Amino acid sequence: xxxxxxxxxxxxxxxxxxxxxxxxxxxxxxxxxxxxxxxxxxxxxxxxxxxxxxxxxxxxxxxxxxxxxxxxxxxxxxxxxxxxxxxxxxxxxxxxxxxxxxxxxxxxxxxxxxxxxxxxxxxxxxxxxxxxxxxxxxxxxxxxxxxxxxxxxxxxxxxxxxxxxxxxxxxxxxxxxxxxxxxxxxxxxxxxxxxxxxxxxxxx
Amino acid sequence: xxxxxxxxxxxxxxxxxxxxxxxxxxxxxxxxxxxxxxxxxxxxxxxxxxxxxxxxxxxxxxxxxxxxxxxxxxxxxxxxxxxxxxxxxxxxxxxxxxxxxxxxxxxxxxxxxxxxxxxxxxxxxxxxxxxxxxxxxxxxxxxxxxxxxxxxxxxxxxxxxxxxxxxxxxxxxxxxxxxxxxxxxxxxxxxxxxxxxxxxxxxxxxxxxxxxxxxxxxxxxxxxxxxxxxxxxxxxxxxxxxxxxx
Amino acid sequence: xxxxxxxxxxxxxxxxxxxxxxxxxxxxxxxxxxxxxxxxxxxxxxxxxxxxxxxxxxxxxxxxxxxxxxxxxxxxxxxxxxxxxxxxxxxxxxxxxxxxxxxxxxxxxxxxxxxxxxxxxxxxxxxxxxxxxxxxxxxxxxxxxxxxxxxxxxxxxxxxxxxxxxxxxxxxxxxxxxxxxxxxxxxxxxxxxxxxxxxxxxxxxxxxxxxxxxxxxxxxxx
Numbered sequence: 044x045x046x047x048x049x050x051x052x053x054x055x056x057x058x059x060x061x062x063x064x065x066x067x068x069x070x071x072x073x074x075x076x077x078x079x080x081x082x083x084x085x086x087x088x089x090x091x092x093x094x095x096x097x098x099x100x101x102x103x104x105x106x107x108x109x110x111x112x113x114x115x116x117x118x119x120x121x122x123x124x125x126x127x128x129x130x131x132x133x134x135x136x137x138x139x140x141x142x143x144x145x146x147x148x149x150x151x152x153x154x155x156x157x158x159x160x161x162x163x164x165x166x167x168x169x170x171x172x173x174x175x176x177x178x179x180x181x182x183x184x185x186x187x188x189x190x191x192x193x194x195x196x197x198x199x200x201x202x203x204x205x206x207x208x209x210x211x212x213x214x215x216x217x218x219x220x221x222x223x224x225x226x227x228x229x230x231x232x233x234x235x236x237x238x239x240x241x242x243x244x245x246x247x
Numbered sequence: 248x249x250x251x252x253x254x255x256x257x258x259x260x261x262x263x264x265x266x267x268x269x270x271x272x273x274x275x276x277x278x279x280x281x282x283x284x285x286x287x288x289x290x291x292x293x294x295x296x297x298x299x300x301x302x303x304x305x306x307x308x309x310x311x312x313x314x315x316x317x318x319x320x321x322x323x324x325x326x327x328x329x330x331x332x333x334x335x336x337x338x339x340x341x342x343x344x345x346x347x348x349x350x351x352x353x354x355x356x357x358x359x360x361x362x363x364x365x366x367x368x369x370x371x372x373x374x375x376x377x378x379x380x381x382x383x384x385x386x387x388x389x390x391x392x393x394x395x396x397x398x399x400x401x402x403x404x405x406x407x408x409x410x411x412x413x414x415x416x417x418x419x420x421x422x423x424x425x426x427x428x429x430x431x432x433x434x435x436x437x438x439x440x441x442x443x444x445x446x447x448x449x450x451x452x453x454x455x456x457x458x459x460x461x462x463x464x465x466x467x468x469x470x471x472x473x474x475x476x477x478x479x480x481x482x483x484x485x486x487x488x489x490x491x492x493x
Numbered sequence: 494x495x496x497x498x499x500x501x502x503x504x505x506x507x508x509x510x511x512x513x514x515x516x517x518x519x520x521x522x523x524x525x526x527x528x529x530x531x532x533x534x535x536x537x538x539x540x541x542x543x544x545x546x547x548x549x550x551x552x553x554x555x556x557x558x559x560x561x562x563x564x565x566x567x568x569x570x571x572x573x574x575x576x577x578x579x580x581x582x583x584x585x586x587x588x589x590x591x592x593x594x595x596x597x598x599x600x601x602x603x604x605x606x607x608x609x610x611x612x613x614x615x616x617x618x619x620x621x622x623x624x625x626x627x628x629x630x631x632x633x634x635x636x637x638x639x640x641x642x643x644x645x646x647x648x649x650x651x652x653x654x655x656x657x658x659x660x661x662x663x664x665x666x667x668x669x670x671x672x673x674x675x676x677x678x679x680x681x682x683x684x685x686x687x688x689x690x691x692x693x694x695x696x697x698x699x700x701x702x703x704x705x706x707x708x709x710x711x712x713x714x715x
Contacts, residue, residue, distance in 0.1 A: 128394060129394070160488055161484070168482045
């Protein structure tokens with residue numbers, strides 16, 4: 044499977060955020076998008092997820108399902124956790140599993156992020172880090188080949204970051220792909236790096 | 248045990264656990280006594296047996312107002328002394344007051360059918376009760392909407408006090424709006440206009456409903472305290488898990 | 494289909510949990526209807542005559558105001574982004590939200606309408622007909638309001654904007670709803686034609702609403 048981005052451009056609020064962006068990402072590879080604030084890291088992820096329209100260019104997921112867009116085969120972990128405080132931890136996860144279809148089951152997914160003991164508590168009682176982990180459990184619960192992670196390590200403590208890194212490695216080992224926007228290291232050994240900047244972009 | 252000791256939630260729960268059976272028994276006896284008196288009370292020469300609805304209607308009307316009074320006092324306790332038990336007292340009173348107001352409206356409506364020929368007339372006193380019912384529902388909605396009980400209680404306390412100031416104004420306005428109403432007759436100037444044969448059953452029924460109110464209120468307060476403890480323990484569980492992992 | 498029900502069940506569950514607005518619409522309906530006699534006067538004959546109109550106006554306002562947060566909560570917590578990444582067409586997801594909303598907000602209005610009719614001195618027999626027109630018409634209100642809810646969330650404004658956008662669109666529903674109710678109670682025009690048109694409006698909005706709302710969400714969100 045291969046994610047191909049050809050000549051992507053993004054204009055937001057009348058401002059050129061980036062243009063002429065080309066990269067390919069193969070199965071088992073991770074790409075870390077870096078750049079200063081406002082360089083368009085989040086925009087790029089949201090564009091791949093299909094949440095904002097492409098100004099120009101083409102996005103394909105070669106080897107993926109023909110009748111689904113790349114966004115429909117991707118998980119998006121944004122700044123917001125998409126949790127409902129009045130639903131319990133397991134109800135929150137169960138909803139997204141039901142909506143995205145199938146998966147490995149609630150118990151194993153919660154176990155993977157260390158939230159299994161809290162399954163029956165309302166999500167309102169969770170701390171910011173625990174909410175983030177519950178959000179990550181969604182990625183584990185429903186298999187989708189492409190993970191789009193926007194600052195995945197924010198709000199996570201040391202141990203949770205290690206656990207996330209392990210989950211990401213597991214995902215890559217099974218042929219998955221990761222595109223992550225980050226300011227610092229996210230715990231992967233040798234990810235490729237895409238640097239977004241005002242004078243064009245560099246693929247390192 | 249001094250009364251002040253009851254301000255401690257744990258002691259309060261112990262007190263309720265011991266006192267509740269006595270309150271319940273007293274309520275049952277008062278109701279039994281009151282209902283027998285009610286049955287033996289004379290029928291109205293015009294309204295017949297329908298008049299006996301009054302023995303439920305009038306006490307519930309009194310209590311629905313008293314209950315707002317209890318909530319207002321609790322509101323002062325919440326806002327001035329920030330006492331957790333006052334929070335709980337206010338919150339526990341709201342659904343009970345709503346229920347009493349609802350019973351008052353239903354019995355008024357049932358009484359209205361044979362008397363006025365329709366289930367509802369925009370009579371000043373019934374309408375005032377309806378507005379009170381709406382205020383109670385607003386109070387319940389406020390408690391229901393607040394996710395954090397502490398913040399919800401303070402908001403509800405302010406609403407309770409605003410309501411307490413407003414209720415007389417509403418009552419006056421509604422009476423002005425509808426000048427066709429019967430005068431309040433029990434505590435009229437120059438003594439009661441009601442015959443003792445009706446007054447006694449009414450007072451006993453009022454006592455029974457008052458006892459019922461306190462029985463329910465104490466039980467509801469105990470349940471609310473326990474509910475908050477469960478909540479606190481669940482939150483501690485979430486925190487402990489976070490602590491154990493780092 | 495299981496995805497459709499996942500949304501339906503979640504939204505219904507949310508509306509009955511703490512902070513949900515399940516009965517708030519019905520409560521608002523009750524208050525609006527009770528306010529009317531204070532403005533009009535307690536004349537039972539007059540109230541009986543305009544009763545269906547009052548009930549319809551109350552139901553209209555209650556439905557629209559309750560729609561305010563339909564997408565806003567999902568937008569605020571990021572759920573809306575993920576809903577757009579599902580395999581199911583966004584139109585269906587939006588329709589599921591609207592149906593859940595109608596079941597928890599619209600249906601209670603229909604159920605308490607007879608009680609309120611009693612207070613407006615509308616005859617018992619006639620009240621059945623008024624409730625029937627509400628049952629047929631409130632889905633149209635929800636599905637037209639859905640468009641406004643989607644538009645206002647993309648503009649990040651709620652409340653009055655929604656009402657300003659949507660109220661003019663609901664005029665046909667109001668006209669035929671009240672016409673059908675009056676026809677059933679006082680005549681002389683037959684009940685059939687306005688009621689049929691009311692049902693047609695509901696069915697049409699059932700199709701139009703989700704498409705327009707999904708389009709608004711797709712184009713409006715960034």
